[in-house]
Amino acid sequence: MTTLLSIRDLRVAFKTDDGDVTAVDGIDYELAAGETLGIVGESGSGKSVTNLALMRLLPPPPASRVTGEILFDGVDLLKASARTLREIRGGRIAMIFQDPMTSLNPFLRVGTQLVEMLRVHDPKMKRKEARARALAMLERVGIPAAARRFRQYPHEFSGGMRQRVMIAMMLLNDPELLIADEPTTALDVTIQAQILDLLRDLQAERKMAIALITHDLGVVAGMASHILVMYSGKVMEESSSRELFETPSHPYTIGLMRSIPRPDLPEGRRLFSIPGRPPDLDRRPPGCPFAPRCSFARDLCHREHPPETRLSATHRVFCWAVDDVRAAVAAGQAGLTAEERAR
Numbered sequence: 015m016t017t018l019l020s021i022r023d024l025r026v027a028f029k030t031d032d033g034d035v036t037a038v039d040g041i042d043y044e045l046a047a048g049e050t051l052g053i054v055g056e057s058g059s060g061k062s063v064t065n066l067a068l069m070r071l072l073p074p075p076p077a078s079r080v081t082g083e084i085l086f087d088g089v090d091l092l093k094a095s096a097r098t099l100r101e102i103r104g105g106r107i108a109m110i111f112q113d114p115m116t117s118l119n120p121f122l123r124v125g126t127q128l129v130e131m132l133r134v135h136d137p138k139m140k141r142k143e144a145r146a147r148a149l150a151m152l153e154r155v156g157i158p159a160a161a162r163r164f165r166q167y168p169h170e171f172s173g174g175m176r177q178r179v180m181i182a183m184m185l186l187n188d189p190e191l192l193i194a195d196e197p198t199t200a201l202d203v204t205i206q207a208q209i210l211d212l213l214r215d216l217q218a219e220r221k222m223a224i225a226l227i228t229h230d231l232g233v234v235a236g237m238a239s240h241i242l243v244m245y246s247g248k249v250m251e252e253s254s255s256r257e258l259f260e261t262p263s264h265p266y267t268i269g270l271m272r273s274i275p276r277p278d279l280p281e282g283r284r285l286f287s288i289p290g291r292p293p294d295l296d297r298r299p300p301g302c303p304f305a306p307r308c309s310f311a312r313d314l315c316h317r318e319h320p321p322e323t324r325l326s327a328t329h330r331v332f333c334w335a336v337d338d339v340r341a342a343v344a345a346g347q348a349g350l351t352a353e354e355r356a357r
């Protein structure tokens with residue numbers, strides 16, 4: 015498969031009143047054309063900042079400092095001209111967010127916005143053709159009575175329908191890459207499942223690559239072929255979905271798995287959350303950022319960040335205790351505390 019997106023040693027630091035904070039601390043990953051990659055991590059892991067860097071939507075220096083490489087089809091987006099970026103954004107790369115109102119204009123009819131989206135990227139397109147294509151797209155994303163909806167304003171749509179409008183708008187120009195940043199987080203469970211189904215169908219139909227970003231590992235489980243687990247601005251584990259769910263090899267991944275809501279379990283046993291909270295970015299410990307919350311942590315973990323361990327061609331992990339973790343997973347004891355495992 016051809017590589018569409020390649021991120022190399024990406025770092026993002028912000029200048030704040032309390033000094034510099036490093037939000038993204040050396041991320042690497044690749045996304046093949048047509049592939050769905052899940053990017054997972056608790057809130058504050060640097061998922062959104064990574065993607066804003068990719069779209070060049072961060073505040074300009076000195077407020078933010080971005081280093082590394084973001085190669086999209088061979089072009090380094092960090093060095094691209096304003097013109098190239100304008101063509102790529104909303105064209106070859108599209109982005110949808112948790113809140114559709116960040117992309118929709120509340121004062122313009124939905125149809126007008128869709129037509130504009132087409133004409134910005136293809137000024138020669140006739141209004142009539144743009145209208146027909148926009149309408150067809152609204153129908154494709156499952157909006158009933160599309161012709162009537164075309165004339166309505168964003169606030170006249172429910173949350174789920176508004177998310178569909180944004181998806182329609184973003185797909186109009188046939189992107190090769192769709193970045194979906196928590197697209198279903200604000201929606202209730204039923205609507206969430208419908209939107210994910212829609213994205214899955216559209217992906218199969220159009221062969222676009224999707225980067226699906228979420229704090230909920232359950233959301234990517236049925237969607238992504240690969241999963242990247244991020245914590246405190248770093249990659250903890252990356253793997254094919256199958257290997258990740260069969261043999262999770264980072265204690266943080268295991269914690270995220272145990273936090274997936276389980277409607278099948280009785281109320282009291284359902285919700286696990288990883289004890290503790292992510293480190294402050296301006297006071298990140300020198301070693302593995304997860305060490306203070308990790309039941310497998312040893313002295314070394316607090317002193318030095320672990321190197322990458324390759325477990326297979328499609329599975330890598332950054333953990334000093336990886337052998338212990340995998341042994342515990344194999345023994346079905348990964349969810350226990352260190353004391354419980356020792357017994």
Ligand SMILES: Nc1ncnc2c1ncn2[C@@H]1O[C@H](COP(=O)(O)OP(=O)(O)O)[C@@H](O)[C@H]1O
Binds near residue numbers: 030063064
């Ligand atoms: N403009 C900014 N200035 C300073 N800090 C920021 C800015 N944007 C994001 N951050 C910080 O970067 C960290 C990562 O944020 P984010 O990428 O939004 O996390 P996620 O999307 O994984 O929840 C957070 O601690 C956030 O407070």
Ligand SMILES: [Mg+2]
Binds near residue numbers: 062063
């Ligand atoms: Mg985010």
